[in-house]
Amino acid sequence: MGRGNTMRFANFLLATTSLIPFGLSEAAAQCAPTSPTPGSTVNCGSGTYNGTLGNIGFLHQGLTDQVNVNVAPTTGTDAIVNGGQDSAIVFRDGAPSTINIGTVGNTTTTSGPLGIATGNVPNRIIDPGENTIQVRSNYTINIWANGRVIQLGSSSRAEAINPLGTNNTITNYGVVESTNGGGSAIWFQDDITGGLNTIDNHGTLSVGVNTGRSVIGSSSQEAGAGDVLFINQTGATVLGDISFASGNDTLQFFPNSTVTGNINGGGGTNALELNGIAGSFDTLPGALTNFTTLTKLGEGQWNITGTLIGFTAVTVEDGVLGLTGDNTGYTGTVLVEPSGILEARAQSLPTSSPNLNNVTNNGIVRFAQPDNGTYVGQITGSGAIEKTGAGITTLDPEAAIGNTYTGGTTILEGGLGIARDAALGDAVGPLTMNGGFLQLNADLDLAPSRSGRWAARSIRKPSPRTCRRA
Incomplete structure (x- = not known):
């Protein structure tokens, strides 16, 4: 479950709503103001705030706009916002606005006291659900290296982070996790469509005990759903599947980044980009479905063990793209640029009758x-x-x-x-x-x-x- 002292979450008292990590004392509430108004900033220091920051309206929607939040330790103990069986942080639209979990600017240090937003929602049906952090549009959510956003409950409709609208950016250096078989770590509700939501992952995104579930997902399966840009940076980890909806989505992997499950682009026109650096060697082990284009960028090598079926264009601009799956029946184009290398066994290079111009090779096959x-x-x-x-x-x-x-x-x-x-x-x-x-x-x-x-x-x-x- 993530890195460093994130294992302390294994000792949460799951049967209660207090959710205090084992060995940590519950100090008095350290959030102010607790009833924020538009344009204000809520600062939460060491200690535990039991309750919800923000006002909840119809269908569990946030009512207050333009509120910034900082949850970070100020002494040697954790800073915790514990929503219990409800959300921990709920707001509507930003101006744009920012939510920081963990010490602002900390991109590397995972040890020491943490900034935590958490909840433990039981399995009940509420739409969109009592998510640990929920906003609508125009929010930046930063989870720093000593930050944790955790959903401990079993509700399939309760996520760790749920943006309902668009133009949101989630940057994670810490851990975002839905732990006990409930919802996804991040879910895009797509109540408002037409814009872009971004995930910039440097840390760990996880679905905990059941890694067969999707780490991210979306409610909308209709054309016009919001687009998603998902960046898995060097050293980042996705424990679970990645599933997009019907937007035009882009998934970027950088060297030494990992995803353990399958990857589904959903509907729309979707792009997969594999970035490398000199000497890097990476593998995508799961199935790849419903992507339109695949592009290998930068030096280094990426191997794809699944099939290319569903892609319409594969381009090797730089470095090495290795194919090890069965690509019989692939009907799209394959282009190897002058700085690119396409590497495969004969059995893994694409073929499709009448087998004309299967690979346009301007580099090396x-x-x-x-x-x-x-x-x-x-x-x-x-x-x-x-x-x-x-x-x-x-x-x-x-x-x-x-x-x-x-x-x-x-x-x-x-x-x-x-x-x-x-x-x-x-x-x-x-x-x-x-x-x-x-x-x-x-x-x-x-x-x-x-x-x-x-x-x-x-x-x-x-x-x-x-x-x-x-």
Whole structure:
């Protein structure tokens, strides 16, 4: 459950509404003012405030606008706003306005006293629910490194944070968690649509004991739902699934960021961006569904173990994008830019009948082939092909003109099998064998314009074959 001393939440007295961490004393309320007016700022220091900051109206909506809140320790004990079976913090619209949980500016230190907003809502039906923090629109919610926003209850309609409207930004350096099988950590109600909500995660988002649930979600499944920008920064963790609704959403992953569950883009036109830095190596292990575009940016490598089905365009702008899933039937485009590398076994590169222009390669397509496999798709563009791994990759393009890439072919490890010269791309492309071998699966003539040098032992023939320059 998050990092550092966040394990203290395991000792909360779940059967009560006091929710005081084990070993911590309950001091007198330290929030002022407790009945804020528009434009005011509520400061909560060390100690525990039992109750709700803000006024609750019809359907559990906040009534007060433009209130700022700071919940941060001022002594050696935690600062706690405990909503019990109701919300801890409820306001309507910001001006914009800000809610800070934890010490403002603390992006790294998770030890020591905490700033906590918490609730323990039982399983009852209230729409939108008694969420630990609830606002409508135009709020910035900052959870600093020693900040925790926790929903301990079992209600499926009670989230840790629930923005009802739009133009909200949630920046998390600490922990946001729905702990005991209730709602999501963050839920967008989409009562007001047409704008953008942003999650900038540097810390931990979690659904606690049941990581099969979605960490974020939305009420609206209709076209026009609010758009979401979700940024999972370096070192950030998502424990659970990520599920978007019907907006046009963007999901950005940075190196050494983690998501343990599946990722669903929902409706709309959705973009997935994978960012890397020199030397980074990251993997998306779960299923990817309902995204429109996938873009690999920056140096480093990202591997995708699921399928690309549902994407309409995959672009490798920089670094390495590795594919290990079954992408048979992928009908979208694949573009490798000059600074990009697409790496896969033959079995994982996209194919779809009639297998024309499956990969536009202006950089490098690397067949990392530990076993034997055959690729029947067509590779075009100005880029090159590399072969690594001990297995044999057979290039057997179904396109009548074969492959047309012009950058040449380099065999570094294992074998590359062909039955015609056109499998090696355009006839101007050189052929280089530097540790690997070319396997002939038919008698063939190599194009006289195909430059390259190789030792006799670099050409293998499963049965007597002829290989000569035309």
